[in-house]
Each structure stands twice: as C-alpha cells, then as structure tokens.
Amino acid sequence: MRRSDRPVRPGRGVPVDRRHGPAVVRRGPLPLLRRPVAAAGRELRARLYPPLAAVTNRWAEALGEDGFPTDHDELLARCAAVGQHKPTPLVLRYGPGDHNRLHQDVYGDLTFPLQVLIMLSTPDVDFTGGESVFVEQRPRQQSRPVVARPGLGEAVVFPVRYRPHRGARGVHRVQMRHGVSAVHTGRRHVLGIIFHDAR
Numbered sequence: 001m002r003r004s005d006r007p008v009r010p011g012r013g014v015p016v017d018r019r020h021g022p023a024v025v026r027r028g029p030l031p032l033l034r035r036p037v038a039a040a041g042r043e044l045r046a047r048l049y050p051p052l053a054a055v056t057n058r059w060a061e062a063l064g065e066d067g068f069p070t071d072h073d074e075l076l077a078r079c080a081a082v083g084q085h086k087p088t089p090l091v092l093r094y095g096p097g098d099h100n101r102l103h104q105d106v107y108g109d110l111t112f113p114l115q116v117l118i119m120l121s122t123p124d125v126d127f128t129g130g131e132s133v134f135v136e137q138r139p140r141q142q143s144r145p146v147v148a149r150p151g152l153g154e155a156v157v158f159p160v161r162y163r164p165h166r167g168a169r170g171v172h173r174v175q176m177r178h179g180v181s182a183v184h185t186g187r188r189h190v191l192g193i194i195f196h197d198a199r
C-alpha cells in the first residue's frame with residue numbers, strides 16, 4: 001500500500017466530547033492535513049528522529065529490550081514489514097469544549113517510544129485552556145500528572161507508552177498516557193509527530 005498524505009484516522013487518539021446545546025456530540029479534535037503540512041511533517045519527522053532514536057536505544061538497553069534503527073527510513077521499512085503503512089504526522093484543531101482523553105498512540109505491533117508535539121497557536125492569545133496533560137503510572141503508586149503549556153513553535157517530547165525509571169530494585173517501566181484539557185475559548189492547533197506508521 002502506498003503511503004498517502006491522508007490523516008491516519010479522524011481524531012487520532014480517542015475522541016473528545018463536544019457540547020452543542022443539550023446534545024453531547026462526540027468527535028475528535030479535527031484532523032487537518034494538507035499536502036504542504038504533510039511534507040513538512042515528514043521532513044521534520046525524519047530530522048527529529050536520529051537524536052530521539054539515540055535516547056530510546058539507551059532506554060532499550062536499560063530495560064533489556066530490542067533497540068531501534070538510527071535512520072527513520074529503516075524504521076518505516078520495519079513498520080511496513082508488519083503492515084503499518086499509514087503516515088501518522090497530523091495537525092489537530094481544537095475549538096471551545098474540545099479536549100483529548102488520556103490515551104497512548106499505539107497503532108500496531110511496532111511502537112517507537114518517543115513522540116513530539118509542536119504548538120502552532122499562541123496560548124492566551126489564540127486560545128485559553130487546552131493544556132497538554134501527561135499522567136505517569138508508577139507501580140503501586142497513585143498516578144502523577146504533569147501539565148505542559150508550550151508556546152507558539154515550542155515542542156514537547158514525551159513517551160508514547162512508558163519510560164524507564166531507576167527504582168530501588170533496578171530499572172522498570174513507568175507507564176504514561178497523554179491528553180489535552182478542554183479548550184475554553186478560541187482555536188488551538190498542534191502538529192503531532194509520531195515516528196511509527198499506523199496499520
């Protein structure tokens with residue numbers, strides 16, 4: 001199958017709730033992906049990949065897992081070999097009331113462990129609300145939230161599923177999910193870059 005510029009699927013991740021009067025309409029943040037954005041997303045993805053692969057390979061070593069190729073084309077070839085052909089970079093648009101439930105962007109057997117979001121709007125000017133939320137789940141502990149408010153053009157790099165943590169009994173996985181708190185006013189645009197393709 002040819003890789004296309006179409007978004008993977010509407011509202012990557014899990015749908016958000018959006019209230020229209022008395023009815024609750026469930027829909028995801030609107031995926032907007034036009035050709036130039038797709039091309040920019042692909043180039044960014046390839047250029048951001050090598051230093052992140054170096055980090056994930058240190059993680060893999062610490063956790064006793066298999067590592068990842070140092071070249072993004074090689075990762076995409078491995079994705080294709082397991083049926084993951086669809087490109088995943090996506091521009092998401094959130095309007096008032098839109099949010100994104102806590103989720104993990106896993107789209108097949110092959111998951112590259114880090115992903116990136118790049119803020120395309122100016123917080124407090126273009127929108128209010130709409131914080132990026134990350135929740136860590138450590139074994140036998142209560143969940144720990146972390147909130148990020150990237151400015152226009154700023155990026156956040158975060159784990160797709162888990163990160164290594166050195167505890168008293170060695171290195172273990174700390175699970176992580178991410179989402180977005182409700183946008184109160186305005187429009188919030190984000191470029192989401194996931195390095196593995198989707199099934």
Ligand SMILES: O=C(O)CCC(=O)C(=O)O
Pocket residue numbers: 012013092100105116117131132178179180190191192193
């Ligand atoms: O809009 C955001 O801050 C995060 C969107 C998201 O779920 C992603 O980029 O995977």
Ligand SMILES: [Fe+2]
Pocket residue numbers: 012013103104105178192
């Ligand atoms: Fe996501």
